[in-house]
Amino acid sequence: MEQPLVAEPECAECGRPTARAELVPPEAFPSRWEAWTAAQKKAWRPSTKWRFLYEGPAGGNGLGDEVEEGDAERYRAAFEKPFQLQRILGARLYDNAGYCVACKRPYCAVHWKLSDSGAGRCPRGHFASLDPNWSP
Numbered sequence: 001m002e003q004p005l006v007a008e009p010e011c012a013e014c015g016r017p018t019a020r021a022e023l024v025p026p027e028a029f030p031s032r033w034e035a036w037t038a039a040q041k042k043a044w045r046p047s048t049k050w051r052f053l054y055e056g057p058a059g060g061n062g063l064g065d066e067v068e069e070g071d072a073e074r075y076r077a078a079f080e081k082p083f084q085l086q087r088i089l090g091a092r093l094y095d096n097a098g099y100c101v102a103c104k105r106p107y108c109a110v111h112w113k114l115s116d117s118g119a120g121r122c123p124r125g126h127f128a129s130l131d132p133n134w135s136p
Contacts, residue, residue: 006031007079009088009097011108013123018098018106021079021091022053023072024064056095057109058118058130095130102126 004025008017024030027046030053036044043063050072053064067075078091085104088097098106100122112120118131 004028004031005076005079007081007083009079009083009099009106011098011111012103012105013107013111016108016110018108019054019056019093019095020060021075021097022064023075024051024053026050030064054093056093056130057098057107057112057120058095058114095128098130100124100126100128 005021005023007021009019010016011018022030026048029044029046030036030051033041040063047066049066050069051064052061052067052072052075054061075091078087078089079097080087083097083106085096085099085101088099089101091097098108098112100107103122103124103126105122107122109120111123112128112130113122114120114130119127119129121127
């Protein structure tokens with residue numbers, strides 16, 4: 001598995017990305033490297049492991065997390081096209097890549113109607129915490 005992965009599920013309401021998941025191979029650079037700021041580039045450290053970069057409706061993991069080969073495979077399987085909620089759930093992301101579990105549909109940050117705390121309601125009114133640091 002040496003192929004990078006970039007996945008952006010689309011909002012069921014407007015088509016904008018609900019999340020962005022990227023798997024960066026060992027010793028490689030992210031796909032948007034050229035657009036990164038000088039500070040981001042300076043902070044980046046190529047790794048001998050896969051790196052998972054994630055940006056969801058209410059936040060992300062910045063420069064990414066180093067992951068073992070098994071976790072990289074899990075993310076790859078979760079973001080296989082066509083995107084499906086059951087596979088996305090396999091990634092075990094705090095925000096399910098913008099999917100509402102009740103609706104089984106993906107929504108972007110705008111359509112989640114996010115609060116300042118990172119909690120949100122989908123267009124049908126279902127509640128979800130989309131921020132990994134939120135608690136009631």
